[in-house]
Amino acid sequence: MSQKVTQEGVLYDFIMEVYVVLVGLGIWLGILSLVIFLQFRFVRKLTKGAEDIDLVKVLKKILERGELNSKDIDRIRKEVLRQEELGLGHIQKLGLVRFNPFRETGGDHSFSLAVLDGKNSGFVITGLHTRERTRLYLKEVKKGKSNNAELSNEEAAAFEKAQKSAL
Structure with a gap:
């Protein structure tokens, strides 16, 4: 009889370990799902208004816009400095x-x-x-x-x- 109790106890312990592993995997799956959802939402924001949803093309456009903005900022900075210099004569x-x-x-x-x-x-x-x-x-x-x-x-x-x- 002690052998039967021991086998039931081992089986019970095994089932509990399986449940713990399944709960852990479920939590891990939930975390990964949340991360993937946030990434998709971020990509949707990046591609908003774009004709195609090719992420590489969208990132290239963003980099091109960044370069244009940088050039515009430099041009505006030079103009502001020129206006400040001209303003000293007023x-x-x-x-x-x-x-x-x-x-x-x-x-x-x-x-x-x-x-x-x-x-x-x-x-x-x-x-x-x-x-x-x-x-x-x-x-x-x-x-x-x-x-x-x-x-x-x-x-x-x-x-x-x-x-x-x-x-």
């Missing part, structure tokens, strides 16, 4: 100082206006207002220095204000 900084140079006139009707580009080149225009007339004076500035004449205190103040400002 008016970017303004500085205004109002003042009263003559005691007999009331109010700050006179002014100095500095107009500069990104390279601190431009001009300073000064308007002196008296009772009889208003006179305008223009001084050129290149790379932060006055070319023609020395700047007055008010013109220098307008120039410094312009250097610190940005439009």
